[in-house]
Amino acid sequence: MQIIFESRDDQGNQLREVSIERARFAFRRLATWIPRVKVQFSDVNGPRGGLDKRCQVELNNGSAGKVVIVSMAQDWRTALDLSLRRAAQVLKRGLQRNNKVPRGRTARLALDS
Numbered sequence: 427m428q429i430i431f432e433s434r435d436d437q438g439n440q441l442r443e444v445s446i447e448r449a450r451f452a453f454r455r456l457a458t459w460i461p462r463v464k465v466q467f468s469d470v471n472g473p474r475g476g477l478d479k480r481c482q483v484e485l486n487n488g489s490a491g492k493v494v495i496v497s498m499a500q501d502w503r504t505a506l507d508l509s510l511r512r513a514a515q516v517l518k519r520g521l522q523r524n525n526k527v528p529r530g531r532t533a534r535l536a537l538d539s
Contacts, residue, residue, distance in 0.1 A: 427457040430464045438467030438479075441502050449483070452510040456517055462486045465509075467502060481505035483513045493517055 429446050433439045445465050453460055464484040471478035479502050485493040493516050497508035 427453065427460055428462045430462065431466075432464070433467040435467060435469045438469070438502055441467070441506070444503070445506055448506060448510060452514050453485075453517075456514065456521075459487055459521060460485050460517070465506070467505075470498070479505045481509040483509040485513055485517060487517065487520075491520075493520070 427450070429449050431442050431445055433442070445467075449463050449465055453463060462485075464482075464486075466482040466484075468480045468482075469478055470480050477498050477500055479500065480496065480498050481502070482494065482496045484495075487493065493513060495509045495513040495516065497505045497512065499505035499508060
């Protein structure tokens with residue numbers, strides 16, 4: 427799994443290693459389905475403060491397509507954790523949907539075809 431990190435802010439660049447390790451940890455069980463993860467940090471409001479730290483996580487998966495999650499928080503670490511958690515949930519749900527075994531009437535219709 428390749429992890430690409432981008433940040434437009436100097437404070438965001440300081441979290442480069444932490445972000446890569448957190449992404450590797452969050453997707454450790456899903457790494458076979460994710461060839462590339464892209465993590466982007468940006469500061470929306472600049473020095474004004476508030477909920478302005480933006481973290482975007484982009485996953486490219488052949489079967490589930492492209493998953494893009496954006497989270498905003500007051501600090502970089504929280505925004506990163508929110509994005510990674512949500513991206514893992516969305517990817518797991520997509521993989522489960524693709525691997526669902528048909529049951530009942532649907533299964534009989536699939537066998538008859």
